[in-house]
Amino acid sequence: MKKKRAGKPVPKETDERVRRSKETVLAATYELLTEAGLGGVSVDAVSARSGVAKTTIYRHWPSRSALVLDACSQLGSKREAPNTGSLKGDVTVLVTDLARRLRTARWAGVLPSIIDAAERDPELAELHSRLHAGLMGAFNLAVEQARKRGELPRTQDTSHLLAALVGPLFYRRWFSREALDERFVQSIIESAVAKLKP
Amino acid sequence: MKKKRAGKPVPKETDERVRRSKETVLAATYELLTEAGLGGVSVDAVSARSGVAKTTIYRHWPSRSALVLDACSQLGSKREAPNTGSLKGDVTVLVTDLARRLRTARWAGVLPSIIDAAERDPELAELHSRLHAGLMGAFNLAVEQARKRGELPRTQDTSHLLAALVGPLFYRRWFSREALDERFVQSIIESAVAKLKP
Amino acid sequence: MKKKRAGKPVPKETDERVRRSKETVLAATYELLTEAGLGGVSVDAVSARSGVAKTTIYRHWPSRSALVLDACSQLGSKREAPNTGSLKGDVTVLVTDLARRLRTARWAGVLPSIIDAAERDPELAELHSRLHAGLMGAFNLAVEQARKRGELPRTQDTSHLLAALVGPLFYRRWFSREALDERFVQSIIESAVAKLKP
Amino acid sequence: MKKKRAGKPVPKETDERVRRSKETVLAATYELLTEAGLGGVSVDAVSARSGVAKTTIYRHWPSRSALVLDACSQLGSKREAPNTGSLKGDVTVLVTDLARRLRTARWAGVLPSIIDAAERDPELAELHSRLHAGLMGAFNLAVEQARKRGELPRTQDTSHLLAALVGPLFYRRWFSREALDERFVQSIIESAVAKLKP
DNA sequence: CAGTAAACGAGACGGTACGTCCCGTCTTATG
């Protein structure tokens, strides 16, 4: 039925209306997510907030999970590795930055609800791992660079190192709810990196 | 109106029905909590599961939060400090035990939902801190003993130490979802304690 | 599980709330019906108009048709036969009255939509025949009395008579939309009854 | 832009596409009308049935009512007066024919929905009166011929006669749903015409 | 041991959200 121009194999989403609808909806979803958590995101609420009809939302996303998933895709923004020349330098930059984001970023308040949902909803479990990968990507890159510089043996398992670096941050942010101050960050980095050197 | 027995100043809950109802409800609540997370706990669901009428439940607990709180009171079971004679020894026992519990205990799957709710519901925030205190109590005890033995300077802030010890565990349990094996635990302890010695 | 007092076999609708809800809903339905026709009756609209929650409406009526049906049950109010002593006298009273009701009664504007729906929906077809029976009941009674008085032979088929009496009224009310005035009513009665006498 | 043929001041619908679209749409509309009643006619449904896009339909008809109106234009086919030589003869032919059509014609099932809609939609009210005029046209012609023959006084109001003739048919077709058999038709004609003669 | 106050079950009720269907309007792209 539909004939397509030869040189235009997939005119994917050329429709302006679709683009605009999706954008509006995703923005509203993200807003609701950060304001009221995962539980606050209902298709009805998103529709009311965005002004986009429920029908339209269901036209583009099959389920609430899918919508949330999509709205969070912007979250896992890959960080660049800083490349200060030494592993400790890189790590300091990264951990400091992560601490700052855990203090301020709005998604920080939502992560637990996503983690919780991931325990049950496989669709959201995938989101969880994507977010995790996004957050940790820069760390892995820094480690890779350190390997190239010879700071780290090729074979060493660095997952312990990573856990030692970010685990305490997460712990403080959500469990003990103590401050993520400069001294704490420094202390953690010392502990984690100390073991590597000798 | 109400006459009280002399030697029984607080005859609170002499009514057998009340006692039985409460018990049944709390058990059902706890079951639901561990099976379906906080989100799975609703007065409706608890009523259906326990066979106790919704009215009765609301008579004894003012809100869902209060009910959950009550049902979790048994959770924060204070651990004894092991007292092996050295801080590292104690810590090894405690961390190993915590790792084991994170792997197996049913409440481990629920904690994120409680943490999430705590971000918004002050009532559940209190539960959160109680659980946290319960989990960390033994660690604080061990640290205290170490102080008495002179292993640690009186003034040292040990919160960094604790974060370095349990943070990585939490990280692995809920974020990276990697295994909490023996080697990992050992590695973490080394990192955290190393700094203290000199 | 449920134990019932002996002497109270069916405590049918003793609940005041149910009674009030039903009443409110039926009133609103009837209002909507007369204002906007069958098409104007939607469960949503009834809910909005009556203030009764949609859930509650569905609790008491399984479908829109059932609701409309119930709301119309009051419509088919059986008319008494007038008993003036002669068939023509009775018939004059009845036809005059019917003409008046066709002019003024609010349901008159709705009947066509019910007739239409009855062509397709068997549930509403039943309503149609109930309404029809209600409207014609008095006529049949009058005929019966005439038979007893010997004005009509036992065997005569009176359905033709009835059709000749009310048919023209209906025709004028809905098809030609001319006035249902006194002269017309008289004229119709003359035509219909004339044939019987000799 | 548009070039017009010289000798054709009104080149109305020279476009073959338009003609074909209209035809297809009207046919589909009529089909739907007779199958599912007025309620079954929606632009969506017509579009689906005819294969013509909704846009196109709305280009040619401003509203559903207009479309239905157009599709029904063929319905009010004026009947010729039979001219048997006597009023009763003519009327017998006409009523018998009407009865036959009420039994068999597909539009008979639709009329109530049109009548209902006419109560609210003025556009359809016009359709209603056109249909009515079409149906009654032949009767009026027959009456006119009778007047010319002197069978009827010039001044007599014949609307009562017409109502007495067709009213009972309509009543039986839609209200009582009894059969429109030969005996009934004869009986009705007798009643209605009897009064005129003397 | 009778009377009474409470605890209790059953479930009606107002709500919110769900995901679906269909409609009439409006926009975009194709021929």
Next chain:
DNA sequence: CATAAGACGGGACGTACCGTCTCGTTTACTG
């Protein structure tokens, strides 16, 4: 520029729960 394709807002559907509430009925304590 007529047309096809289909996105969109809107309204209604009937369902599933939820938390509140109002009942009538047990039941255990009291006097």
